[in-house]
Amino acid sequence: MIGWWKTWKALEAKGIMGINRRNADYVLKYNKRSLYPIVDDKIITKERAIAAGIHVPELYGIISTEKEIDKLETIIGGRSDFVVKPAKGAGGDGILVIADRFEERFRTISGRIISHDEIEHQISSILTGLYSLGGHRDRALIEYRVTPDQIFKSISYEGVPDIRVIVLMGYPVMAMLRLPTRQSGGKANLHQGAIGVGVDLATGLTLRGTWLNNIISKHPDTTNAVDGVQLPNWDGFMKLAAECYELCGLGYIGVDMVLDQDRGPLILELNARPGLNIQIANDCGLTHRTVAVEKRLEELAAEGVQESPEERVKFAQGLFGHV
Amino acid sequence: MRSLTLHLKILIATLVTLGIAITAYQILVLGIPVTEDETDDLWNIDAKVEFVANPKDTVKVQMYVPPLSRDYISLNESFISNNYGVNVNRADGNRKVTWSARRANGNQTLYYRLVLTKRYSGEKAKIKGPIFRDSIVVEGPEKIAADALLAPIRQHSADVETFVSEAIKRVNNLSDDNVKLLLAGDTSVQNKARITETLLSIAHVPVEKAHTIRLVADQPQSPELWLRSFNGKEWLYFNPETGEAGLPQDRLLWWIGNDNLISVEGGKKATVSFSLNNSEMNAIRLAKLTDESTDADFLEYSLYSLPLQTQQTFMIMVMIPIGVLVILILRNLVGLQTLGTFTPVLIALAFRETQLGFGIVLFTIITALGLSLRSYLEHLKLQMLPRLSVVLTFVVVLIAAISLFSHKLGLERGLSVALFPMVILTMTIERLSITWEERGGGHAMKVAIGTLFAASLAHIIMSIPEFIYFVFTFPAILLILVGFMLAMGRYRGYRLTELVRFKAFLKEDAERENHK
Numbered sequence: 001m002i003g004w005w006k007t008w009k010a011l012e013a014k015g016i017m018g019i020n021r022r023n024a025d026y027v028l029k030y031n032k033r034s035l036y037p038i039v040d041d042k043i044i045t046k047e048r049a050i051a052a053g054i055h056v057p058e059l060y061g062i063i064s065t066e067k068e069i070d071k072l073e074t075i076i077g078g079r080s081d082f083v084v085k086p087a088k089g090a091g092g093d094g095i096l097v098i099a100d101r102f103e104e105r106f107r108t109i110s111g112r113i114i115s116h117d118e119i120e121h122q123i124s125s126i127l128t129g130l131y132s133l134g135g136h137r138d139r140a141l142i143e144y145r146v147t148p149d150q151i152f153k154s155i156s157y158e159g160v161p162d163i164r165v166i167v168l169m170g171y172p173v174m175a176m177l178r179l180p181t182r183q184s185g186g187k188a189n190l191h192q193g194a195i196g197v198g199v200d201l202a203t204g205l206t207l208r209g210t211w212l213n214n215i216i217s218k219h220p221d222t223t224n225a226v227d228g229v230q231l232p233n234w235d236g237f238m239k240l241a242a243e244c245y246e247l248c249g250l251g252y253i254g255v256d257m258v259l260d261q262d263r264g265p266l267i268l269e270l271n272a273r274p275g276l277n278i279q280i281a282n283d284c285g286l287t288h289r290t291v292a293v294e295k296r297l298e299e300l301a302a303e304g305v306q307e308s309p310e311e312r313v314k315f316a317q318g319l320f321g322h323v
Numbered sequence: 324m325r326s327l328t329l330h331l332k333i334l335i336a337t338l339v340t341l342g343i344a345i346t347a348y349q350i351l352v353l354g355i356p357v358t359e360d361e362t363d364d365l366w367n368i369d370a371k372v373e374f375v376a377n378p379k380d381t382v383k384v385q386m387y388v389p390p391l392s393r394d395y396i397s398l399n400e401s402f403i404s405n406n407y408g409v410n411v412n413r414a415d416g417n418r419k420v421t422w423s424a425r426r427a428n429g430n431q432t433l434y435y436r437l438v439l440t441k442r443y444s445g446e447k448a449k450i451k452g453p454i455f456r457d458s459i460v461v462e463g464p465e466k467i468a469a470d471a472l473l474a475p476i477r478q479h480s481a482d483v484e485t486f487v488s489e490a491i492k493r494v495n496n497l498s499d500d501n502v503k504l505l506l507a508g509d510t511s512v513q514n515k516a517r518i519t520e521t522l523l524s525i526a527h528v529p530v531e532k533a534h535t536i537r538l539v540a541d542q543p544q545s546p547e548l549w550l551r552s553f554n555g556k557e558w559l560y561f562n563p564e565t566g567e568a569g570l571p572q573d574r575l576l577w578w579i580g581n582d583n584l585i586s587v588e589g590g591k592k593a594t595v596s597f598s599l600n601n602s603e604m605n606a607i608r609l610a611k612l613t614d615e616s617t618d619a620d621f622l623e624y625s626l627y628s629l630p631l632q633t634q635q636t637f638m639i640m641v642m643i644p645i646g647v648l649v650i651l652i653l654r655n656l657v658g659l660q661t662l663g664t665f666t667p668v669l670i671a672l673a674f675r676e677t678q679l680g681f682g683i684v685l686f687t688i689i690t691a692l693g694l695s696l697r698s699y700l701e702h703l704k705l706q707m708l709p710r711l712s713v714v715l716t717f718v719v720v721l722i723a724a725i726s727l728f729s730h731k732l733g734l735e736r737g738l739s740v741a742l743f744p745m746v747i748l749t750m751t752i753e754r755l756s757i758t759w760e761e762r763g764g765g766h767a768m769k770v771a772i773g774t775l776f777a778a779s780l781a782h783i784i785m786s787i788p789e790f791i792y793f794v795f796t797f798p799a800i801l802l803i804l805v806g807f808m809l810a811m812g813r814y815r816g817y818r819l820t821e822l823v824r825f826k827a828f829l830k831e832d833a834e835r836e837n838h839k
Contacts, residue, residue, distance in 0.1 A: 020815045124706070
């Protein structure tokens with residue numbers, strides 16, 4: 001009992017945020033329920049992003065009824081690689097990544113050969129809501145397949161590594177690089193076994209990582225060091241993340257971005273309830289940082305000033321960077 | 324945000340205060356028993372009247388019965404008599420029953436039976452009594468003796484109470500010559516009481532004779548005489564032999580005045596014998612009975628006024644918030660992972676029918692079989708709704724099979740499985756299999772065990788009989804519960820499991836310190 005109390009106090013002193021605090025003080029306070037559809041539906045997110053001039057993977061087409069599945073051929077056109085996604089999917093479920101054509105069939109990223117019919121069945125499943133939250137009817141989107149930058153080759157296993165940034169009222173608070181592992185099946189989801197690696201907000205240098213709630217410094221599959229890697233175009237990522245506040249209006253979000261080898265930083269999706277493992281990856285609590293941002297917001301409100309995304313990034317990098 | 328917090332605090336404080344106040348009112352003012360096991364004494368008093376009727380006369384028997392204006396409440400009163408007409412009337416604070424018959428012959432036996440209890444009397448009516456009376460005229464030597472006795476009594480007393488008490492003591496001092504003269508050799512209690520009354524009347528202090536019955540079981544007894552006097556506020560009772568003031572708690576006032584207990588016209592050798600016995604009765608049942616027999620309708624607006632069948636439903640219903648509270652604590656304070664939010668409560672309700680151990684076994688079997696079916700259906704790539712329908716039907720068939728099987732084997736318990744909520748089971752299977760795919764078998768097992776654990780705990784707490792009684796009788800408790808839930812809504816501390824989850828931080832610290 002006393003041990004637990006000590007742990008409690010120690011965690012509190014480090015500013016580690018628990019689920020209850022995240023929900024009560026941030027998610028419920030800053031995220032208006034009416035804005036959730038913007039982040040829950042990837043199609044709306046994408047449309048908003050395009051309208052705001054924020055980079056996202058190019059949308060090839062949307063299929064929203066069974067009848068429209070026939071259009072698949074025209075949507076794909078001559079392309080040999082693309083991604084089929086449920087608009088309201090969760091946890092990376094129902095995503096089909098086609099890497100290549102193989103004679104009359106397609107080859108997925110993992111090397112499985114599937115027919116045209118199987119893709120259509122997958123889309124039909126998406127439409128019935130098989131992968132959507134709550135089993136509601138859903139739409140399928142077909143979009144550009146991201147090719148991860150070469151920099152990640154040595155520290156990821158299959159799949160696309162992505163960068164998660166927690167953004168509070170437009171201020172990036174903490175960042176993490178998520179690396180798929182063999183265990184996570186190419187998915188960049190931490191609770192499925194992907195690695196989370198902390199990233200210094202100022203420099204884009206990776207820190208040590210977390211894997212299944214433990215702190216690690218090597219990738220379990222490639223055994224390459226995951227720390228000390230310089231992420232290219234880091235300021236671009238930070239600006240992109242900061243702009244997402246204007247994009248969706250939600251005050252506390254997790255922004256998932258990827259680095260495409262041709263198109264640079266792209267927004268993949270937004271999350272209204274970002275997880276807390278990012279703290280382990282950064283070996284740092286969120287609370288101190290969010291409190292600092294809230295204080296800054298109060299000061300600015302008193303002065304009646306609103307900062308631009310660039311200014312916000314600068315503030316965050318100055319305060320939270322160089323750890 | 325701050326105003327919201329204040330708002331919330333006020334709301335919580337109001338709800339909790341209201342809950343406590345209502346419950347306290349019910350317990351302290353209305354006197355509703357706190358536990359179901361609380362019992363109250365129930366007195367069964369039989370008065371047996373025997374007499375010999377004159378062959379040719381009409382018979383009229385009059386007997387005093389308790390007026391019941393004090394702290395007792397009669398639950399049942401009956402006059403058992405063959406061929407007699409019964410009539411009860413009130414006069415001068417007394418109640419009198421009149422049995423009458425045109426013709427009766429030989430030995431006659433009449434019964435009067437009273438069932439009463441001490442609790443749940445409503446507010447006491449205002450009492451009135453005389454504080455002055457005219458003197459009983461005494462002449463000659465008696466007058467001189469009386470005056471001689473009164474002089475020291477006056478000296479030794481301060482008020483009505485001490486005056487009466489002192490007078491009784493003097494009258495009982497048999498060595499006193501004045502007393503001897505007044506009693507004239509008759510030292511019975513009745514005579515002493517009469518002399519005391521005479522003495523007091525000279526001093527204009529009114530006294531009445533009060534005849535009481537002692538509430539003691541299985542002891543033959545006859546009415547006991549007490550004297551009482553009104554001091555302007557309340558009646559003071561005195562023992563006519565010792566002058567002690569105060570009527571003991573176990574005395575029941577039967578009648579007041581100088582008359583005999585019974586008077587018989589057209590008969591002779593009338594005797595009355597009392598027999599008492601007491602029994603204990605469940606306090607809340609007693610409360611319900613008194614509610615019916617008196618005006619005290621404090622249970623009128625409680626759940627007890629509902630029809631019995633509905634009451635039973637409500638006994639389950641009022642416990643659901645308790646079950647929900649258990650889940651709330653387990654999830655938000657402990658951090659236990661369960662399937663869905665209220666699924667464990669619903670499973671806990673299902674356990675009511677199946678009993679806990681059997682329920683867990685059934686739940687496990689059905690879920691395990693359902694999961695294997697679900698994983699088989701996964702290969703067929705079915706759409707969601709058809710797939711769910713198949714699983715549901717499978718669950719129904721499974722339940723039917725288990726019922727049939729256990730019936731054949733003679734296990735009646737197996738039949739209770741039919742009440743297991745099938746839709747909940749189906750959804751549990753579906754959710755579990757999704758969790759399994761998304762997060763692996765280990766996690767799915769963890770969640771399933773968490774759900775079962777939460778359901779079992781909720782079931783155990785929801786079926787504590789004392790608890791059910793308490794919540795059902797004092798539903799205002801639920802307000803306090805809501806207050807707690809509201810407070811939980813803004814709880815932002817760690818969950819217990821998070822202490823484990825974030826342990827990596829502290830390990831790191833410890834290591835770093837070791838390196839130094």
